[in-house]
Amino acid sequence: MKIASWNVNSLNVRLPHLEQWLRAFAPDIVGLQETKLEDHKFPDTALAALGYRSVFSGQKTYNGVAILSREAPRDVLVGVPGFEHEQRRAISATIGDLRIVNLYVVNGQDVGTGKYAFKLEWLAAVRRWLAEELRAHPNLVVLGDFNIAPDERDVHDPAVWHEDHILSSAAERAALRELLALGLHDGYRLLHQEGGVFSWWDYRQAAFRRNLGLRIDLTLVSEALRCRVVAAGIDREPRTWERPSDHAPAWIELS
Template identity: 45%
Template sequence: MKIATYNVNGISARLPVLLRWLQETAPDVACLQELKAPEEKFPLQAIQDAGYEAIWHGQKSWNGVAILSKIGKPEELRKGLPGNDEDDQSRYIEAKVNGVIIACLYLPNGNPAPGPKFDYKLRWMEHFTKHAATLLASKEPVVLTGDYNVIPTEVDAYKPERWVEDALFRPETRAAFQELLAQGWTDAIRYLHPTETIYTYFDYFRNAFARNAGLRIDHFLLSPDLKDRLKAAGVDRDTRGWEKSSDHAPVWIELTDK
């Protein structure tokens, strides 16, 4: 079972890139972030023509998440995080596909920090961590994936000293991410590639992609039973270099059958 995550940075503008990537890499499940489209503007017909069923949680101009599957329609479990009902931003969707619970998230950026946006980021992470604990307690196989907007360690940033005051790398953000991991989740990329330079995001400015000046902010966290089923994980880096591509590259994992 191949599961991928991809911040598309606007599904309408990037639809040709998304469809090409789906055709060339053929993930069984694809989690998308930053749709930047309201519910009614999701390109369902084009997705279905590509061989996928979909559920999504849209929002005009901003945010938005979706789960696509070519191995049966995702069984939607929830939109939004429990205990966070006042949040009107479309950042979380959860479904069951092929016996696995898959959570697709677009964690807040949080800049400028400190400030209200950073406070919102930390509150969101707190709600997410509480829900993650509940998912672990269910003893079901769970994948938490998406754009976390978190640089976990210095290894995950080109010239990390430049990011010290950024919301993605501030001590509070990294501590919150480590608190999440401490529940028992496995960072799939780092589990299989503990020291390799791997980036998933490259700014459009300063020729960042060509210089490999990136960040690793798109993550797969796996519940303990899936750790033993993890056989491969990587980044479709070349996709970032396609014309009119997102500033993120798709990330993927492969799981063996149960």
């Protein structure tokens, strides 16, 4: 079973890319972030024609998350329980024997700003929620754009992306470690230890061509699923297409 996460950075713009990629890669489950579409505009009919059921939570211009699956999702939950705000950043559903949580983590703008404080508060609320999800659903997959590079292997230049820089700061990485401490494992790192493999590249400074990127798109699996991870990677191909998202799909395969 292939499970993927992709920040499409506007589904209105990137729908043809998503359709092309679904045909070629044929994942079973996909979490999308930054769909940037109100729910009545979500292309569920077009995706159904490709064999995918969709559940989604969106808003105009910003944020937006969705889960696509070949099997109908059930027990769908929108948002983070106990943390009310207007931003559409979380959606979860049960698919087969898996509980899927799809997150678009707050960017945080800059260390020390109000948006940075909000990011840490939001992550703390997510941790409390995931602790409950793990108790209820041992087969848990948490995926999405985490907007955190886990360690120095996941940034192109540790001298730039240091502990006082957004997306790599000490507090952000500590918050991610607290999620992992619940009993979650970075699916990619279970199989690959090398650095220099990224999922996001800035549109500026020829960053993709020069591989000046970050690995911030993650797929975490519970302890019960750890032994079922047989493959993992990042599909760079869509990042080479015309008018691409700045993110590439990150994926794992379960036996």
